[in-house]
Amino acid sequence: MASAASQNRHPQAKRKPDHTTFLTLDRQNDAINPSKARPHYPELAKLSAPHVESFNSLFGYGGASSGLLDRAVLDIGKRTVFDGRTGESNRNKLEMWLSNVSVGKPVLEGGSGMLSNQLFPGECRERGISYKGMMQCRLNWRVNDGPVTTEVKSLGKLPVMVRSVRCNLDGKSPRDLIKHREDGEEFGGYFVSNGIERLVRLLIVPRRNHATALIRSSFQNRGPTYSQFGVAIRCVRLDQTSQTVTMHYCTDGALTLRFSYRKSEYMVPVLLVLRALCEASDRELFERLTMGQSTNTFLTDRVELLLRSFRRYAVHTRKQCLSYLGSKFAVMMDSPEDHYEEDVGAEFLKRVVLVHLDDNKDKFDMLIFMMQKLYALVAGECASDNPDSPQHQEILLPGHLYLSIMKEKMGDWLGAIKTQIQLDLRMKPAQVDFADKKYMSKVFLKTTGAADIGRKMEYFLATGNLVSNTGLDLQQTSGYTIVAEKLNFYRYISHFRSVHRGSFFAELKTTTVRKLLPESWGFLCPVHTPDGSPCGLLNHLSHTCRIVVDKVDVAKVPALVASLGVGQMSGLGARVRLDANGVPDEDRMDVDGEASDGDADELDALDPEIEAERRNDVTVSVQLDGKVIGWCSAALALKVAQRLRHWKITRARPVPLDLEIGYVPPTRGGQYPGLFLFSTPARMMRPVKYLVNGEKDMVGPFEQVYMDIACLKEDIVPGVTTHIEESPTNVLSVVANLTPFSDHNQSPRNMYQCQMGKQSMGTPAHNLPHRTDNKLYRLQTGQTPVVRPKLHDAYGLDGYPNGMNAVVCVISYTGYDMEDASILNKSAHERGYGHGTVYKSEFIDLAAKRRKGEPVTVHFGLSVGGEEDGEVPTTKAGNILDFLDWDGLPIIGRRLTQGDPLYATVDDVSGKVTVVPYKSMEDAYVDEVRLIGTDTGDQELQKIHIKFRIPRPPIIGDKFSSRHGQKGVISQKWPTVDMPFSETGIVPDVIINPHAFPSRMTIGMFVESLAGKSGALHGRSQEATPWSFLEGDGESAADYFGEELKEAGFNYHGNEAMYSGITGGEFKADIYIGVVYYQRLRHMVSDKYQVRTTGPVHNVTQQPIKGRKRAGGIRFGEMERDSLLAHGVSFLLQDRLMNCSDYSQSWCCSQCGSLVGVESAAGQGKAICRTCGDSKGVEVIAVPYVFRYLVSELVGMGVKLKLTVR
Amino acid sequence: MNIDHHSGLSFTEAGGPQIAIKEVTPTTVTFVLSNTDLSVANALRRVMIAEVPTIAIDLVDFELNTTVLADEFIAHRLGLIPIISHQAVHLNYRHECTCSPYCEECSVLFSLDVSCQSENAMSVYSTHLVSSSPAVQPYVDPANEKGVLIAKLRKGQQLHVKAIARKGTGKEHAKWAPCTGVAFEYDPHNKLRHTTYWHEEDARKEWPLSAKAVEEPAPRDDEPFDYKAKPERFYFTVESTGALPPTTIVTQALDVLMRKLAEVHRVLGGIAEAQGEPVVQPTYNL
Incomplete structure (x- = not known):
């Protein structure tokens, strides 16, 4: 039976699922006998993959046991301090660095006699605590390059993503998950922070390691002579932290590199960087930049100008350049005092310039490429790239963001130690002794606050605020995390699939960023975006869109590309345009068409055919992940792209399926041409079918723009179309589908x-008795x-x-x-149609009212010592024992109305019993009372959780x-x-x-x-x-x-x-x-109706207060007043605005017209006007109370208001 | 009143309404009501749904409920269980009875006390309900001998409730409605042109003929439209929930209808008497 059922459900292998049945028995079987091996719905489990996998990559990347976390720690580097005074000799040098950072699975600590000390997310939810594991590292230091001392330090407890490799639920089957109070289909991807499930939002960021041409008028504000042209590249290190560099074109021919470091902006001449990277003569630079286009006077003029103007820096050799850079950036880099300027310059190049590349020559090549692209942009030969298009975007993954914050915080800790030592050196230099372990541990003790990485990460998750010194190359400081509301399952799923453009764009007045672009086809759902303010900024991934997270092995790709005839870089020699004759025959593929000799007749340029052909001869660069791996003619690049794609799908050569092969053909004024290969993580990819062999191909948004993918069979154009959609519904998100x-x-x-599906009452989860959400909606009679x-x-x-x-x-x-109103069949309603329940819950923590360290004196209970015969305090609601038990806790199943006793506490010291009433206006049943202990379980009960059940039949x-x-x-x-x-x-x-x-x-x-x-x-x-x-x-x-x-x-x-x-x-x-x-x-009148006859009024004005919760009124505003006036219904006007509002009677002196000057004469029973000195003119009039208030305020300002009483 | 199952209902007055029963199954009855007005037919339909009294659980006292289902949810389910209601005629309505909160005159007590001891989930059915009156029992469909599923218990869970069943009508709550549905139809060939059949090309091709169409001669194409004609034959199918046999629903409905008329008659008679006008005795006896 079980096997038959599972065959039914996993039909991909054998037969198509039967969509004419409801598979009720299969589901029932799954519910009764949950699988011990695999998830029942693998597709569902994949939805949170970008979250879980990116978190997992911290601990294991590219199949290796070392993950991104280790790389980040390595990249933090060393912090160096010297004792003594600057300029002194014989100063001791202290170097510190971190290593071996480890994160453990969440455990309960300190308890004895526990069967297991594993902590599960379910317990965290129920107890309202965070789900975190111990984080440790080794702090290493050495003095004067001597032996290394190592100490294992705690970095606090790090919040751990549910169902990641560091979660105790990792690899658990549905059956085990249910055992641990989860849904059988729990797919994780979130953190539990104070009992609340929160997740890190997917954010859109510029595509990494790809130079994008930008035209922005704001570039002109960067300084004098700055033009609107720029080429930006967001470079990402191995540990997934990034550094954006922008190359600017100045109207005086200069090119500068702009970057921001620790939130400050810096500009460097590009030539300075180029020269510092490689020893290159002016001639070499000229030839590399112009690439033999001697007839392009626009380019040659500018390059010449650039080279000439660089003379004024008077730095000629590579060393000089490095020293120059070092001298300028030593402070910014906070470099050790014993470093030479040259070293600092090299360190600058390593840490700031094109950080995705290790090799200086690669950086040089890439900078040259960027310059060429920038010149092409300025000349109008290529168009600017659209940064709002998914073609130039990727996803900032939760794990990567989490890691970069952690990395920064760890660096900050080392920095804090350094600062502390420097402080000690200034205040009490005698005590500072690097060799003294005691001193060192004292310093470490003083910086434990900075060492608690876990607490900082918890703050980040709980608030979504990014507290950072560097800004992490991101555009926003808040809004990174959201609550994974389990309002219903659709909404829950959507949280994991939502992609936000960034809160910076939400404030933008232009709507261009919100546009639905054809480039997003298949990656972002065109339907599933909210209307209103986040429209177009908050998108959802299409249900088949996958995000590459793990390392893609492209070690063989450069060699394969070279074997196809792409010219390699060797030395810094002039790169004359490679025409077809330049490649030895055996390396070449058949390139259609004869190469033209380049000096063709001027008239040929007017012929579109000849022009197109000529474009095929343009030399384009071939790049892999932002590294120039060769140059070839456009025609060859196209062939290479086609061949690579064929190999990647057929697996004939080691070309990974997740490689993105973006061939941008040369066009007149279009995108800058080239062959761009991408293998890095955080890219969106989606499956399509390759027409040649019907196999699956993964396609990315960069390459998709230049591919021919048919949507339906009818759309196939023979000889053009290479791919077809697996299904047209692939473009839609889960909810839109x-x-x-x-x-x-x-x-x-x-x-x-898509909006309303996410607001409907449904079945939020299966583990409802183990959930403590603030508010939960449940449909009692849901159907398939x-x-x-x-x-x-x-x-x-x-x-x-x-x-x-x-x-x-x-x-x-x-x-x-x-x-739009609808009529409901009363009998259907009586039979259960649409019956819903709202669960509300409340945590009561007696410890919160007590100061830390004080003994426990307040307990739950109705009597001191807990006897069951004490005197019971009386309440309005009747016998208190009808509501509470002797333990002071409510009786489960009890119906509560406003004012009924909810729980009782007793104070040991005074013996006083305090009965706390139920405050909500709506009747509710006590559904659950949860007694919450501490980690160790040896403390007395101080915290409870009460869940209320409010039945909501449709009304x-x-x-x-x-x-x-x-x-x-x-x-x-x-x-x-x-x-x-x-x-x-x-x-x-x-x-x-x-x-x-x-x-x-x-x-x-x-x-x-x-x-x-x-x-x-x-x-x-x-x-x-x-x-x-x-x-x-x-x-x-x-x-x-x-x-x-x-x-x-x-x-x-x-x-x-x-x-x-x-x-x-x-x-x-x-x-x-x-x-x-x-x-x-979920919008129900019970939550919204507002009624008031009389009730609370505002203290100062005596007018009714506002607010539904406080039994206030609804404002009868100016426009409402206008309509009554226009209607001429003066009685109603009088009633609403006077009698039912702040009607008051007041004395008024008809002689002097004073309202506030009249006061009652003591003991005489009448009032006397203080200005007139008698009571002759005093009369009682009806005025709005606010008017009296206005008059007295005016009096306070010395303004007299005179009334004429008739 | 006098029902002949072979020839249908015969009223004392000849030419009055007639009922011809076509088919009777344990849960349904199909009959044709004729020789009467549409209003009478519809009144019968409405009374069958809303005013034939049955017994249903109305008040549930929870002594213990450790199931996963909430009290009110189980109470609602219990209320919807059809209960054999022949005894309904002998019970008082709640508003007729002076007792508080209930007594034997107006209610039947059911109790349910189950707990699950086995490792497997235990299903609680309506047959687990124990009635205080042997004549008032939950209806059990022959095809489903266990009755209606109320709840499922896991090991250690318990459900102990006292349920008070009362007499009531579908007017008050759908649980007291004795029939699940009443099919009602007249003029299958649309001779009276009460309705218009929307069609793309040919209404006759697109609209399926009702099963009742064989009962009446199809109109000829050249038949003139009789705008004075009124509906005469009303085709009913009454399906019972099981609380009452379908035929009983019909007879009791007629009974209720006649009592209502008699009440009107009595009150009008009283007025007539007070005004000194002659009182006409009813021609039927109750």
């Missing part, structure tokens, strides 16, 4: 559904949709129902369904929606007898108005209705994947389901003759009726 027949809808409706796309099964969403199938009638009936005013962006509120609940009915006795559950359709054009809902009806009649599930039906007569979805309905004896078009429930008469028109899946949205 779940809209049935979304291809029939007007597009904004699908966007609305009759009509659902294939992916619904692949993602196992039947485990998380999000709505219910409703018989929906499209009819205008009794008028209560006007304006008038609650919001419902179909899956087609058709939302509405319930306006009336009609009993069955009053509802219209069909000849077969079917009574609709929901009535909606036909006017909801013409303007919104949600044809998908009609189709779903048809499909649902026939599915219900035939007892099968209906496949509703978008783009699975053709258009046209006889092939459309309507025809397909029409035939099915006909077969069941119903009208082809889904209409039925219906009768009025009230009169029994047949309706004049036939009615469209079918089965549609309805979602109950």
Whole structure:
């Protein structure tokens, strides 16, 4: 039975899944006998892969046991301190560095007699603590290059990602997961911070190691002569930290490199850097830059100018350049005092300039390339690259960001030690002795705050704020983490798939960044983005989009490229354009077309064909991950690209599948040409089918722009198309895919559904009794949709129902369904349709009220010592023992109304019992009371968690929606007898108005209705994947389901003759009726209604206060007042704005017109005007209280306000 | 009142409404009501759904509930269990009874006390309910002898409730409705043109004929439209929840209908008497 069921579910191997059944028995079997081996829904588990895998890469990268963490620690380098005074001789040198950073799995510490000290995320959630593991490192130091001393230091407890390699749930099967109080399908990817699940957002950052040409007017503000042209490159080190460098073109012909280091900006002449990188003469530089284009006077003039103007620096050799750089950047680099300027210069080049490359020659080549690209941009030969296009973007992965923060904090710690020593040297130099272990440990002790990396990471996760000295090459300081709300499962999934453009762009006034670009096809979902302020900035990955995380082995690629005839760099000799004759025959591939001799007739340039051919001869660079690995003609580059792609798919040569082969052909004024290969992590990749052999190819957004990928079979152009989409639905995100027949809808409706699907009450999780979320929505009577796309099964969403199938009638009936309101069948409601529950919870920590170190004096309980016969305090609610037990805790299952006792505490010292009431206005049941101990479990109870259950049956005013962006509120609940009915006795559950359709054009809902009806009649599930039906007569979805309905004896078009429930008469028109899946949205009147007659008023103005929670009123504002005035309803005006607001009676002196000058004369029972000195003119008038307030404020300013009383 | 199962219902007055029963199964009855007005037919339909009294669990006292399901959720499920309601006629409605909170006159007590001792999950069915009255039992469908599933228990979980079943009608809550659905139809050939069949080309091709169409002669194409005609034959199918046999639902519905009419008659008679007008005795007896 079990094996049969699993075969059914993992059908890829044997047979196609049967989409006509609901697979109910399989699911039941999975629930009763969870798998001991693999996840039930592998597709679902993949959704959090970018998060989990990137975190895992910290601990293991490229198959090696050493991960990115080790590389980061290595890259932190050494900190050096000298004792004594500057200039003194015989100073002692202390070098410190870190090594062997390790992170352990989360454990409970200090307890004795525990069966296991493993800490699981479930416990953290229930106890409201963080899920973290011990982090340790070795702190090494040596004095005067002597022997190394090592000490193991704790770096605090590091928050650990759930289901990562450092999580205790790593590799657990569904059965084990359930044992550890998780969902069987738990896929992790988040951190538990104070009991709350938080995850690090995926962010869009510029594509790494690729020079992008930019035209920005803001570049002109960088300094005098700066132009708008620039070429930027975001270089990423092996440990995934980055350093962006921008090359600027100045109008005086100079080129400068701009970078920011520790949040300050610096500019360096490019030539200085070039010369410091390699010994190169002016001639060599000239030839490398111009590459034999001696006729291009634009270029030669500029290069000449550049070389000439560099003379003024008077640095000629490489050494001189390095020293010059060193002298300028020694302070910025905080370099050791014993370093020579030359060393500092070399260190500068290593740490700042093109950090993705190790070799200076590679850096030199890349800088040359950037200069060429910049000159081409200035000359207008190439266009600027669009930084908003996914072509030039990649994803900042949570693990990588996490690591870079950790790296910085570890560096800061070393820096703190250094600062502490320097402080000691200044304040009490006698004590400083590097050789003295005691002194060193004293210093370490003083810097333990900086050593607690774990606490800093926890702060980062809990707040999403980036506290950084360097800025980490990022554009924002906050908003990096979000709560993984389990409002329902759709919303939960979406968190892991969402990609944000960065909060910097949210404030941008232009909308260009929000545009949906064709380049994002297949990578970012065009449908799934919220409307409103984050529209277009918060996107979601398409469901097949994968993010490369692990190392891609490209060691063989340069050799393979060379074998195809791409010229290699050797020495710094002049790089004359490589024409076809330049490559030895045996290395060459057949390149079509004869090479032209370059000096062709001027007129030829006008002929587009000749021009295009000439373009094929342009020499382009071949780059692998931002390293120039060769040069060749464009025609050859194209061939190389094609051959590489063929190899990568057929696996004929060691070309990895995740290699991105972006061939940019030479064009007139288009993107700068070249062959760009990418193998680095953090790139988006997606699968498409290679037409040649039908195998899977992974395609990235850079190469996709220049590829010919057909969407459907009909789109294939022979000889052009190389790939085809696996399925057109691959472009949609998970949630967008779940809209049935979304291809029939007007597009904004699908966007609305993506929002509403995420707001509906559903099944957030299976481990509800072990969750302590603040607020949780649950649909009691969820159902699997009759009509659902294939992916619904692949993602196992039947485990998380999000709505219910409703018989929906499209009819205008009794008028209560006007304006998007819908009528609910009262009897359906009574049978459970749409019943929901809200869970709210509260942590009560008695320790929070106590100061640290004080003894425990307050306990939960109703009597001192816990006897069960003490005197019970009386409450308004009646016998307190009806609500609480002697332990002071509420009784489970008890219904609470406002003011009822919730829990009681007793103070040892005073013996006083404090009963704390239940405060919410809404009645609730006590669902769970959780007693929370400490890690060790040997402390007395001081913390509890109470979960309240609030039943929320649907009531008038609650919001419902179909899956087609058709939302509405319930306006009336009609009993069955009053509802219209069909000849077969079917009574609709929901009535909606036909006017909801013409303007919104949600044809998908009609189709779903048809499909649902026939599915219900035939007892099968209906496949509703978008783009699975053709258009046209006889092939459309309507025809397909029409035939099915006909077969069941119903009208082809889904209409039925219906009768009025009230009169029994047949309706004049036939009615469209079918089965549609309805979602109950979380917006409920119970959370929103606001009523007030009298109540609390504001202290100063005596006007009603605002706020629903405080029983305040709704503001009757100026515009409302205007409309009453316009209406002439003065009595209402008087009532609202005076009598029901701040009506007050006041004395007023009719003689002098004073309002506040009248005061009551003591003991005389009358009032006297202080200005007039008598009570003759004093009268009582009705004024708004605020007016009195205004008058007294004016008095305070010395302004008299005089009333005329008539 | 007098029902002849062979020829249908015969009222004392000849030419009055007639019922011809077509088919009776344990859960359904199909009949044709004729010789009466649409309003009467619809009234019968409405009464069958909403006003035939049955018994259903209305109040649940939870003594112990350690299942995963919330109290109110189990209570709701218990309420929806169909209970054989022949005794409903002998019970008082809650508002008719002076007792507090309930008594034997107005309620039947059910108790459910289950706990799971086995390693496997235990299913609690409506057959686990123990009634205080042997004549009032949960309805059990012959195809499903265990009854309705109420909850599932894991080892160590317990459910102990006292459920009070009361008499009520579908008007108040759907759980008291004796029928799951009432099919109602007249004029299968649309001779009266009460409705218009929307069609793309040919309404006759696109619209399936009702099963009841064989009962009436199809109109000829050249038949003139009789705009004075009124619906006369009403085709009913009543499906029971099991609380009452379908035929009983019909007879009790008729009974309720007649009581209502009698009440109108009685009140009007009282007024007539007070005004000194002659009182007409009812022609039917209850």
